[in-house]
Amino acid sequence: MAVHNIHRSIAARLALGYGLLTALSIAVVCGVFYVGTIGVLDRSVDHKLVMLSGRLASLYDVGDGGAAVSAEIAHLLTDRTDSDTEIFLLVxxxxxxxxxxxxxxxxxTSPVGRLLHREVTREGRRVPARLLIRDLDGGARLFVGRDMEEGESIRSLVVRxxxxxxxxxxxLAVAGALLFRRQLEARIGRIRLTAAEIEAGDLSRRIPVSSDDEFGLLSRDINRMLDRIEHLMEGVRHVSNAIAHDLRTPLGRIRNKLDGALRVAAEVQTREGHALAAQAAIDDIDELTQVFDKLLQIAAAESGMRPENFSDIDLHQIGADIVEMYEATADERGVLLVQMYGQDVPARGDRNLLGSALASLVDNAIKYAGSGATVEVSxxxxxxxxWLxxxxxGPGVPAEELPKLTQRFYRLDKSRHLPGNGLGLSIVAAIAALHGGSLVIEDAAPGLCIRLRLLR
Incomplete structure (x- = not known):
């Protein structure tokens, strides 16, 4: 079970990999240190043995044989330079x-001409030695070596x-790996705990952010995603409630008209009465169809599936087109519709969506500002x-009502007698969000200023 859990746990695998890599690194460092100390000492001893053996052999060849080499050996053993570790023997x-x-x-029978590790008896005591055996002319043999007892002590000390x-x-590496695993599992555990609480229905839960590392950045990204999901779910709940309340009235109206038409048909049997009732029902059904069409527009804009239609556009020209389109409507209602002067305003977006959004804002301003008001488009x-x-x-909107204007089906009490369904600003806000921007609603004192901002 433990092996199975390690196989499934990325934290355990990372900790195990970290521990193994650290252990391997320690082994490499120890090996390098050993070679750099004991290895250097051994190579130095070997070099000295080769040089000294060669010098004595040359002395044997050019001198008077054993006498010259014996004198040199006696000198080397009494010159107090490595005398306590030097080994010589001439046979x-x-x-x-x-x-x-x-x-x-x-x-x-020991091999000649090779450096050997042997135990020898030096001055009556067995000691480990490093030896080089060389054959001389006439059948003589020369042993040159070094007492390695001290070297073995150093080697043993280094190894220990x-x-x-x-x-x-x-x-320490194992402890660090376990700590690393615990911290990693704790960070992941907080994310999983939050996910479980959200799955249980608490959409307000967020992942605690306690650092600016990769987990902190991931937590912030997930929290932003959860904010968006919560906002969308609130929108869905609001729409469901609004549909349940606001669509009951037109549906009830349609039913009453059809019921009245049946009563008239039973009493009077007139074709005109049937036609009037049918036309009234059709008008109400058309009104419901428009509501659902607008809800579909909001869903399409919020889905973010139209970036392929984005192109380079001029916001000032869009404003001019909409002003020209609504000039007649504004004149009929006694509203002065003007476009503020300005230069070209380049941007990137969907021209049709932005034109539709601006048209909705202009239509609302003309409808609610009232006769004698001025509406400016910039x-x-x-x-x-x-921005547009x-x-x-006009009369404006109370400050406490401003944040509610983009809620679907929301309408001020004083405007409920006017035609509309409370979806216009919701569509505009969704179009702004599709373009990476936002809808800013401000009190113009007097009147209202609504600004559709696009992503820079």
Whole structure:
């Protein structure tokens, strides 16, 4: 079960990999340190043995044989330079000792010309030694070596030190791996706990953000996603409630008219009565169809599936087209509709959607500003991006009502007698969000200013 859990847990696998990599790194460091200390000492000893053996062999060849080499060996053993570790032995052709400090020597069958590790008897004591055996002219044999007892002590000390240090480092690495796993599982656990609470229905839960590392950035991204989901779910609940309440009235109206038409048909049997009732029902059904069409427009805009229709556009020209379109309607209602002067305002977006959004804002301003009001349409750019704006000097909206204007089906009490369904600003807000922007509603004192901002 434990192995199965390790296989399934990314935290356990990462911790195990971290521990193994650390242990391997420690082993490599220990190996490098060992080679850099003991290896250097061994190579230095070997180099000295080769040089000294070659010098004694040359002296044997050019001198008077064993006498010259024996004198040199006696000198080397008394010059107080490595005298306590040097090993020499000169053996004649008959196998007898001529000079040196070995009281017993290795097996005569030992390989010649190679550096060997052997135990020898030096001055009556068995010691480990590094030896180089060389054959001389006339059958003599020369043993040159170094007492490695001290070297073995150093080697043993280094090995023990590396073993203890490496073991401690491995234990620390294991502890670090376990700590790493615990911290990783704790961070992931908070995310999973939040996800479980959201799955249980608490959409207000958010992941705690306690740092700016990768997990912190991931938590912020997930929290923004959850904010968006909660906003959409609130919108769905609001729409459901609004449909349940606001559509009951037109449906009831249709039913009453059809019921009245049946009564008239039963009493009077007139074709005109049937036609009037049918036309009234059709008008009410058309009104419901328009409501659902607008809800579909909001859904399409909020889905974010139209970026392929984005192109380079001029917001000032869009404003001019909409003003020209609504001039006649504004004149009929006694409203002065003007476009503020300005230069071209380049932007990128869907021209049809932005034109539809601006038309909805202008239509609302003309409808609610009242006779004698002035409605201004403008476009421009600032440090936050480009924008389209509609401003009027009508009665305006109470400050506490401003945040509610983009809610679907929301209408002010004083405007419920006017035609409409409370979806216009919701559509505009969705179009703004599709373009990466927002809908800003401000009190113009007097009147209202609604600004559709686009992403910079």
């Amino acid at each position: 004649g052709a008959d196998g007898k000792r001529i000079s040196g400090n070995l009281s017993a020597w290795p097996d005569p 030190s590396l073993a203890f240090g490496g073991g401690a480092a491995v234990l 476009a421009g750019t600032d440090e936050n991006g480009s 704006a509609v401003r009027d000097n």
